[in-house]
Amino acid sequence: MPSLRVYDTKGNEHSPTGGGGRSNERVKDLFYDGVRLAIEAGRERKFTMFFRARETRNARTEQFYAVYTTRDGSMREFIDALRDRIETEWGYTIDDSADDMSVFRAIDAGNTSLPGSGQDRAILEELVGSRRGGTVGVRDAESALGLVNELMGTYDRAAVADSPESNALSDFDLVVAPNGSSGIAPIGDTEGQWESTKESIRSRLIDEEIASINESVQTLSREHGLSSSEIRRRVGQRVPALSAPSSGGSTTDRLSTSGSSSRFDMAEIGKYVAIAAVVLLVLIGGFVGASELGYIGGGGGDVAATVNGTVYGADDEPLTTATDVTLEPTAASTGNETAPEPETVTAENGEFAFQNVSAGNYTLSVASTERFAYDNESVEVPGNTTELEVSPADGIVSGQVVDAETGDPLSTDGDGEVDASIELVDGAGETVASATGGSYEFTVGLDGSYTLRASADGYESAERSVGSFGEQESIELESTGGTQEEAESTGVTLQGEVTNATNGNAIEGATVDVVVGLGEVYEGTSELTGDYEVTGIPPGDTYRVEVSADGYEEASRQVDFSGENQVFKSDFELEPTQS
Template sequence: MRSDRTLTGTNQTITTGERVGTRTHWETFDGRTADGDVAAVRSLRGEVPEDEYDRFDSLATQWQNVSGRETVRTLVDWGTDPEPWVAVESVPGELKTLANGGSVETALECDLATRTDLLGDVCEAIRSYGRYGSTPYHLRIGPESVVFREDPSGPTAVVDDWGISGLVTDPPVTPYTAPEQFDDGNHAGRQTDVYRLGALGYHLLSGSPPFADADRPLEDAIRDGIGDDPAEIPEDFRRVLRDAMSIDPDDRQDGAYQFRRDLVDARPRVPREERVVSGLPPLDGKDDEHGGDLDGTEDTDTEEPSGEDGIDDEENVEDKSERADNERSSEEEGSADDREVSTADETTDDSDGDSSRSTRSSVKIGKYLLIGAVVLIVLVGGFFGASALGLIGGGGGGGGDTGPSTPFIIGSVVNANGEPIDSSVEVTIERVSDINGNETDGQTNTTVTDGGRFVFGNVPTGTYEVTVGSTGVFRYGTEEIEVDENGTNGTEIEPLSATVSGRVADAETGEPLSTDGDGGVDASIELVKNSETVDSTTGGSYEFTIDPSGDYTLRATADRYDPVERPIESFGEQEPIELEPLPSATLDGKISDTDGTAIANATVEVIVDPGEVYSSTSDLAGRYEITGIPPDGWYVVEIQADGYETISGDIRITGANSQELDIELEQSSSETAS
């Protein structure tokens, strides 16, 4: 990417200005839209194969779905010409920090509790994206994808990238790369995000990146783990980071939410008057790098923004910490149906013994809860959280056919064993008729499962069709449910079908049994139910779609291999089926002229049956070797060479061993005559 280039994106035309900075993954430029609005244009460093452009567009679209949240950087536009790029909001005072990946350094002057809260904001952004985006993982968390700023509500983290930088060929290793990403660069999992959050936390809480003092290559250091580091921070935090950065993903916290909970447990309870917030760029509406506001006009209002309740910045910092504790408590203590919500003028006791939390602070917390509820309404389409907090009243909303209470559709998407699925899938409801059976206009609403659970709130009564997307292993259909004034609770959507897939390989070489690969024979794989073959394929791999409630067996066979039968006990990718080669014999020797001259390119065939032939071609020295011949039998051997008489005869192969057969060929009569 270069300066002074006009980029055409999906929605806008953007012109690049001066280069602001270059880091490991991104190159960043000033930018302006056709309307004159400021933007930051970021171009990937490294080559993105064209067959990844669709994936790039998909990730950018998903980023846009959560764009504009408090902890998610706004995506202005994106495109792939001349190479993949994104245009993001250019917030005053932090463009150079974004461009040069210096966000952690800006936060190091804050006290330890504030830095913990900032890391918690990153966790919440990852969790929110996983719940409301189409892809549940980020996979590229690091200083280039996070910026810390001070806005009117207090210190805040803002996240971008959302996995896009992982699309480049051979993405570079950084101190934030998880061990499993060396083996599978596109590895997707909650524990991968946990590791990278832990590595970012290591930097944020200790002041230096992990492995900064390693005396060996970075990849080796990452594979060896952090040990007892970092020694300079409290042991409670060290335990949290050690768990997060465990070499084995199964030893880490289950996800960003669990990691954030552990952080909150370890965070010191710092009184308001002892909080230190400095070094963070303020979100004050003034663009220090462009000399004006975001719209390019001169800034004439220098008064610090404040909430209508007049709470100062230090109070905002403490309120934000209290909000994190309150959010955690509300999620741990139970469902919204039995959660109690305090009014703004109630007092509470915290761990510091402060039993007189001000009414102003309570109002501030209530303000955040209201904002969170509204965002949840917009993104999920289910009003569960807002209703539980008393922000949305019950009553009508369905053309008068709802009861006095607000109906909910609450359910879960389960696997073949009846357990809630781990992956996030879309769930769509369509109201097809009202409570009296009258046809409706087919209004739809969509949400994404969290731990397999889905909730739709404030729904009119009537008949609904619930449609669930595919997980890649399980395929779901559409189920019809009735919703009365009491709603539904406990609806389970079971899979209609499941896939099983895998490969078949030689047990000795590990090579697939496929003539498309390096092997010389195709495997035959049959899907068997009740002793009957219901589906089959050939080659080194297979994929079948099955009824999850049935009992199935895989039967793999190949010429000169022992067959294998294996019951299907799980779904998705199966362990490889390895076939053991049967005992075999080898026939080798030399093909020569009657005068002893070696004959090259002669064909030697051992014919076991009309459809089973083993062959070899002689080399320049006349040598040949035929392997894999069934032992203990009489077979026909035939030898052909250009300019020579073809000969054939019977040969007995005895045992699984090597036999030698040297053959002399006579020149054909035409060759002799010439």
């Protein structure tokens, strides 16, 4: 079920009735580095977006971040959920007039555009997909969103940011800055990788074209009876760029001469070079000679076969979900070093079939499903090629361990403060697998019974029997509060009074934060008398104390907690905000 949380720019969860009690240091970092949208993909998809809103029409506009977690939802659904929460439930007004709301406006209006050329996008996709990462500039927010949408599925983390080279984005695969750039402009380290990636793609295109022409030459000879001289003559007529030059200089020379290469894009150059390679091959040795050298196959007379069968589950019933099945040659049927590309079909209702398979040895592999994993099988053509039966080798047990109150995974990879520990125990009580974090996935034997045991610091342990393979119902752990109690028993205490600097009256409900370090804050709230107390503070150092209250300016100071004292004093006077 999708979840939506709203935070202020300090990473504190926001609610119209008061603080939500949670903090998110990630949000704080994203704000300071000008991140307008962050997307994290995985088992669930998480959108984090900057927005502005005001409580009433005349109130000051405040800055917030919304964090939307969903299994398969879209950014459109995110915006709808956010408007429903902010404007319908809370009665606030979202203010999208500022320049830093351009990403919000583009998503809300559904306006996107795809920047750059196809070649530029291919280069960026290569960088992102290979996890080298890509940081680029584009013209505007619409272009940034178009690029992020286009490459979704390629990256684990992507962001649209004003400061694309900030430290907070160092672990993102794709960072896009709407900075007025024309097309797609590489930034920073990406700039150095751009040309080498472009050349790599170019080489791959050339290889693909050569392979295609190689296949065409075989077809012309085998099926149409053309001789090598006839192939050479016809190619020369149809491709003027490969005709013999009248006054010196090879085809390659002409393609690389100053000014001429600008007429060809990457694919065109690859095509001409590929055709040139084949024609030169024919010129040197003719079709027969090339065949003997192993560059192109002869007529051949192999009888094609069909490889088919059924994929089963552990209950000896055919799978009911679609599953990819791949047939990959272990060696080329011609005996060459390079085998043809593997073929993949999708098994519907467990049944699969590969048509026109040449003689040779193959490896049949079935993609793991949510419930089962399969071993590879050897297939010989002709031979054991029909009515193959593929049964699972192992079962898969997966799921999440969550906070019983919030439903959030107990993992420090997200917003959580602790990692859950999960053990898979067999019928004899032996631990056969274990994992740490809010999610787990175990591959286990098909026979036997299993139990999941989950625990986390500050939570009651729980266990659950595994009734069937696949994704399990989330294990919910109840908080014991033990971690906070332990902190309070070992730390020191800060006490004091919060008053109005103008008239000296006590301020009730002021928030007092002792900031110990990144992500570690100890909090207290002033009472009716203005008195407050913060406990469990680690002793022996100086920390910043921040005090805030509705209708007052925030105040802060450094407080030294070193020495033998167990209780420290610090009073604060807050200035009323100017109306």
